[in-house]
Amino acid sequence: MLATLYMSVKGISKPTIRKIAGLDAIGEAVGRATEMGRPIHFSPGIGGLGTDVAPQTLAGLSVLAYIAELAAKYKTTLWTTIRQAEVQPLAAEIVRQSYLKAGAAEAYDEDKVIFLSTAQFAYASGVVGLMHREKVAANIMIGGFWAESLLFAEGGYLAGAIQVAGTANTAQIPFFVAACDYCLIGEEILAAGAYISRDPVQLGAIWGQDCAKFIAIILVAVGIILSLAGSDYLWKVLRGPLW
């Protein structure tokens, strides 16, 4: 991972990311909301910044910057709902900077980046209520989601919104696949920042992940062959301890 990061940053190699339909659909969703004159709703998930789901929250916030810039450019209302208190100032600043970048600083409304509640289902009922009251036309959810994921997806569907969702929580992916128009599965959301920004650091990191996955596949294949041959050597080595 370090090697690919270095090569990408120094321009030795220019990695590319395959087409991710869900991320391309975000622009389509914002466009639809603009045409219909109805707002967009975005949620960066219910995870915070201090746990192992922080990467998902950060991925969601990088997509928020992109959506906020589009919304500012097209003069579409953007509602951002937050569950963790420490994420709210970050999200508000991201939206403000995006509006500034799009030349629409005066259109920024800090009351539209709402911290609803730290209680999971209180947050869920707040979001569903907002989607129905505001009749959102696009519902974009990228981040760490848990049991409330289907509540959001069905709530958005009943409000008539086009939905793009993504999470790395494996238990919730099926709900998004079933109920949303576009779904980002697993680490596709972690690639979102790189896909949108084309930043060499992020592209290099994605490339490094793919190389590591390739190594994992080789290990799995070798493990299958060894275990079919009756050897558990590789399993013992990987299980540790190393020393």
Next chain:
Amino acid sequence: MTEENEMSFFDKLEKVDPRLIYILVFLIVSLPLIRPLGLPISMSPMTIAFYDAVEKVMPGDVVIVSIDYSAASSPEQYPQTKAVMHHLATKGAKIIGLGFWADGTPFIDSAFKDVLGKSKDHPKYGTDFVNLGWIPNGEVGMKALGGDVQGTCPKDYYGTSTGTLPMMKEVKTGRDFKMVITLSSGTPGVPEWIRQIQAQYGVTFLYGVTAVSAPGVRIYFPAQAAGGLEGLAGAAEYEVLLIKYGYKGTLAPPMDSQSLSHLLVIIFIVLGNVGYVLKKHGKAK
């Protein structure tokens, strides 16, 4: 004219009003609770593995029961909690109740009261079971717990110093846990316990999860987890296995509700697909 009516019927079949679905689900779930059907409960290998692992617990073994769920999933997981506590108490285990979800920890006290009659006022509190309450900070808290139990939990849920509780004198680090059982509906939960305690100290690990989480945590069986209770069905199966220990289960009627609601969903899926296929067939003509 007839063809248009037929097409319209297939459209209706394919696009049933969700409100009709909601009303039917409500009726289908509530009626068996009033008049149970008595469908037999079959065993899943995961529940049997869970039961077998707890059967191996010897009197005096220290077992952590971690309540890692919120009030929302308590209808599904509190029955698991009571059944697990009952089984462990029957085996003579020394139970340490704790949790990493703030709004789940009152259930530890409730479970002790429901299973043992009393919690803090029980004569065996402190010698056979303790309630350490909420430990903040999720996975980092688990790591701290594994490194120094009494340092991480200097007081129990009721404000008593853990150093003064007789059974805690021998429990210093994760190495002193014989078994960890997490009853979890999300994060922190199964993967965090495996990373910080099971993998570090080689403790026997079991889980009880909501049905939704079950496919995601099945990957840890059997290498890291010795067994698991999956949803309300898992709890019902476990109750059946505990009948021999005099446990009186209450989950037969809810399982009837679950059976009928599954059938209802399947019927709607079939109807929707019939409408879809026949509509497609009609268009192809």
Next chain:
Amino acid sequence: MKLSATIRRSLPLVITFIAGLLAIGDYYLKVKVFNDFITQWMKFVNVAAAFAVIIGYVTLTRIHTRRLNQRREGWYNSVALLIGMYAFFLLGVVFSEGKFTAHPAYTYWFNNLYVPLDATIFSMLAFYIASAAYRAFRMRTTEATILLVSAVLVMLGRAPVGPAIWPAFGPITSWIMAVPNSAGMRGITIGIALGVMSMGLRVLLGRERGYLGPGA
């Protein structure tokens, strides 16, 4: 003391780097003094993290008192929220006679108000899952058909009615969960773990600064 812009930008990155190295070092190095230090440090972090609860209280109070003062649409909901929030706080801290959440009054309101409310919202999933499954499971493609068939088989196998109709539903469900489901989930989990590792590496090296805010 006003810090220069360079130090303000670099200091959080240096702290992150050192903290990350210490945590990684604890896993690989088995040196008693070092491991004991990390254990103490984790306990300190635990205590500090508990104070994050206060952030939620302060933020909610600020937002909803402002709504109340400005008489925004639905301001009475803010009144209900503030009353509920502070009532539980008073019950659990001020009037709990030192028992905090173990006090019978707190337990009573927790069991009879909070638990039913939370469980009710969660139970909406049962209705939504029925309508989502009805809408989503269509035989549009081969893959969708496989998804539909396996969903039906698992639904039948995991409830008593399935084995009551045909005993083989149980073993079929167990096979689906143990083999194709586990295979797919393991692949996704490995991919996600590598993604998280990559993000962690970037945070450690200061290449990922999203958590510091835009412009960091």
